Amino acid sequence: MEAGGRRRRVAALSAALLALSALSALALLLLSPPALRAGSALPPGLLEELRQRRRDLRRLAAGGAAAEGGLRCGDVRRAAGGAVLGSGFTKVVVRAALAGGGAVALKSVHGAGREVRQCEQRYGAPAGCRRLAAYKLLKEVTLLRRLRHPGIVQLHGQCYDSGGETEAGVTAVLELGAPLEMIQLLQTPWEERFKICLGLVELLFYLAHSPLGSIVLLDFQPRQFVMVDGNLKVTDMDDASTEELSCEEDNDCTLDFPTKSFPLRCSSAGKCEGINEKRNLFNAYRYFFTYLLPHSAPPALQPFLSDILNATGNLRYGINETLRAFEKVLHLYKSGLYLQKRPLLLKAEAYKCWPSYSHLGCLLSVHSPEEAAAICSSQPHCQSFIITQQRTWTGRPLASFQSSPTDLIPDTTAIVYIKRSASLGRRL
Structure with missing residues (x-):
């Protein structure tokens, strides 16, 4: 009952932030950032990188609804007072307990992260480099606003500090999850591990048929996922891409992994057919299915699971066939039809x-x-x-x-x- 109350309070917070305090990425595109104005003192190389990220953001935001109002990111940070949950190449995540109850995660630009540091080494422009990193977070916010699925961490709101702060002006307010611990997962019952794999397949099916087209998670690693109430959710979307590899012939479409390569076809439209979907699926196989699916499964289900592993490991199945195979196993398991009738x-x-x-x-x-x-x-x-x-x-x-x-x-x-x-x- 208490957990349900917290979730309702977080949901109410989500609605309030989205309605009253979020400034969408689409609205930001209309602002003409100082770093891109004519006569800017920023190095030409950095200006070009900023323009590229801005174009990418504009394309993703097209058709998305803009939220009104504004809440200073500094206000959000002061309300947090929580511990750092993690930091990476571009961003830092902080746990926050906001007014009204409920815990959330605040994600902002990591001013001391590797992306900013490497950019400063190349261009010697700290403010411009922080802006460059901020575009990646804006891209993630835009994707989270447009993609809604139980396997994607929920965006409760976002804010943009337009008061002149030069560092990490963008903050995303996200659903709080627990880090994915693979060793811990290996010790859970098979049914729970199957649930995680099934949830991942349902997510990849959605990404393959999303409103933005086929989406690939370029940095597909277990660390990009969290657990929320026993469910697997992807929490890092800044390296997601809706672009499929361009090609002139089939030889341009080899999908390479450390241990395997897969030749794909070049379509008449000049795109490598299904490359985003297949990259996601093979990564799911090598990081999740291989470890979580077969061990201690009911003996009668093991042939079905072996077929799934072989078919995804060789990319014989696409995501549609993989989802159907998982649903078949789920039906057999829930109904008891896998049991020997004697x-x-x-x-x-x-x-x-x-x-x-x-x-x-x-x-x-x-x-x-x-x-x-x-x-x-x-x-x-x-x-x-x-x-x-x-x-x-x-x-x-x-x-x-x-x-x-x-x-x-x-x-x-x-x-x-x-x-x-x-x-x-x-x-x-």
Whole structure:
């Protein structure tokens, strides 16, 4: 209840910021930044880079709605008072607890980041270099305003400090997520790992068919993602691109990775066919599917998962076929159709098992008591199990496996199954 209240407060904050304080990237394009005015003292090379980023921003912002009003970014920073969550090549992210409750992430230009430092080494123009970096954040804000999907971190608002500050005048107010810890994910139950992979596939399907065209995540790394309420979300969009590689012949369209290369076709329009979609998909395979999909999956589902791994690892599947394959596995898993339809005897799983939903015992999701019995019969230490009222995100109940029937302390809503070798049969 408390978490739901926080989410509602953050949603209210989002609406307020978007309605009252956000100045859209499209509106910024109308401002004529000082760095681009005629007679600017900035070096020609830096001016050209600024113009290129501005053109890119104008193209992305075309057709986007502009928000009215303005809130100084300095006001947002003072309201934060939180710890730095992380910093990268261009940006720094700070945790903020704003008035009204709810935690958010504030993302702004990292004045001491590598992009600004390298730019200053090339051009010796600190203010112009910070403006150059700010365009990347403006691009990200623009994309987040136009792309809405559960797999993309939510933009609660943005502000542009037009009061003359020379550093990091743009601040984005984002949904707060937890860093993705791959080692931690590998220790979670298979069902949760499958959920993360399915969510990623749904995101890539959306990006392949987005309102802006096919979008590629050029810096596709696990560190670009966060977890929000158990769901995977991409949080870094400044290196996303809607442009597909231009070509004159098929030889111009080789998709290269460290261990593999894929020849693609050059279309009649002079673009490498599907290169954005295929780059995203192979990166999903090598960073996520390979590690999260196969291990400790139900044996009957492993052939389907192996086909997904082979098809995406060789780019035999596109994103449409990959999504259909994942949906098939989900249907088989939720319906229990993957189970062998034969009578199962209630016999035999250890009181400690891996992976488990509880570190203190063996708590696994099952489709039915028959599946729980099959699991129990595969483990010599299991003497009984309880079908609890707890359910996972797919609606499957959780079963608690016990090493001894004498240890059972069930509640009135739980069903207890005891091995015939340990007792006379099943009882409630």
